[in-house]
Amino acid sequence: MGDGEERWLTPEQQHAWKKFISVVELLPGVLDTQLQRDADLTHFEYFTLAMLSEAPNRTLRMTALASLTNATLPRLSHVATRLEKRGYLERSPCPEDRRATNALLTEAGFEKVRTTAPGHVSTVLANVIDPLTPADISDLDRIMGRMLGELDPNDRFQAKNE
Amino acid sequence: MGDGEERWLTPEQQHAWKKFISVVELLPGVLDTQLQRDADLTHFEYFTLAMLSEAPNRTLRMTALASLTNATLPRLSHVATRLEKRGYLERSPCPEDRRATNALLTEAGFEKVRTTAPGHVSTVLANVIDPLTPADISDLDRIMGRMLGELDPNDRFQAKNE
Numbered sequence: 001m002g003d004g005e006e007r008w009l010t011p012e013q014q015h016a017w018k019k020f021i022s023v024v025e026l027l028p029g030v031l032d033t034q035l036q037r038d039a040d041l042t043h044f045e046y047f048t049l050a051m052l053s054e055a056p057n058r059t060l061r062m063t064a065l066a067s068l069t070n071a072t073l074p075r076l077s078h079v080a081t082r083l084e085k086r087g088y089l090e091r092s093p094c095p096e097d098r099r100a101t102n103a104l105l106t107e108a109g110f111e112k113v114r115t116t117a118p119g120h121v122s123t124v125l126a127n128v129i130d131p132l133t134p135a136d137i138s139d140l141d142r143i144m145g146r147m148l149g150e151l152d153p154n155d156r157f158q159a160k161n162e
Numbered sequence: 163m164g165d166g167e168e169r170w171l172t173p174e175q176q177h178a179w180k181k182f183i184s185v186v187e188l189l190p191g192v193l194d195t196q197l198q199r200d201a202d203l204t205h206f207e208y209f210t211l212a213m214l215s216e217a218p219n220r221t222l223r224m225t226a227l228a229s230l231t232n233a234t235l236p237r238l239s240h241v242a243t244r245l246e247k248r249g250y251l252e253r254s255p256c257p258e259d260r261r262a263t264n265a266l267l268t269e270a271g272f273e274k275v276r277t278t279a280p281g282h283v284s285t286v287l288a289n290v291i292d293p294l295t296p297a298d299i300s301d302l303d304r305i306m307g308r309m310l311g312e313l314d315p316n317d318r319f320q321a322k323n324e
Contacts, residue, residue, distance in 0.1 A: 008283045013291050016299045019306035020290070021209075024186050025232045026313045047183075070187045121170045128182070129175050131308040137178045139301040144181035146293040151188045 027127065034123045039116040044069065045079055046116060049088055052105035053113045059104045061094055070157045088112055189289065196285045201278040206231065207241055208278060211250055214267035215275040221266045223256055232319045250274055
């Protein structure tokens, strides 16, 4: 990280940072590889469908879905178009607010989540959860919550509040 | 995460996982945004230059540089071509093994790291390090080391050994 960073991060911080950034770079590829191989979905596409599968009536406003998936609305809209073409998702004006748009998980979309979840969960368990002790899980929750306080200062995304 | 995952992750694991995956999705954008705005570099390009800046004679074999940057050799080669065009890096056959290729940080490349480091370090401190206590740093180091044991089982990348 150059001379500058070595002056400004302590050796302990430097070591933790290098491990952390390695995980941040490696994990998305591992998640995407399994999902694309087994379900022809990116992790973001799967996560979008999965969030809808947990919502009441399998329906969410696009703004709420963007918040749940840590995405901007333009990014989510782009992915929703792809998922719509594959028959997993439908968009329609929100009955309570015609300016807003709802996303609905179709029956085919729900089935896709149901059949895809086990393989994805196995990947998460094997790479992230199983190597950790219960104390590690609790530490991870606390540490990531603190980082989200900076990365998402306006509470735009929802994981922090879980 | 679908019905399947909720059966297989405990609520504590689910909460920690959702926060963690949010950080994994948000952090790269924050790092890239600052570096592209202030230095016209992606985080991966900066990290590549920074790793070379710390090496003896500012030179590394491409295979060693790939290991340090958590990258495959094809991905690194692609980025090295871009950095070479901008005058920050030069490649040449390795004198000890003509089949291997060395990457050398040029004087312009070193100067680029020197002027870019402070802004990048500030971003890392503000979003990752400063929200954490010394105990959090030590926990983060331990937890990420355990995940890397799965994500990088063959020790291809080097952060785990720091």
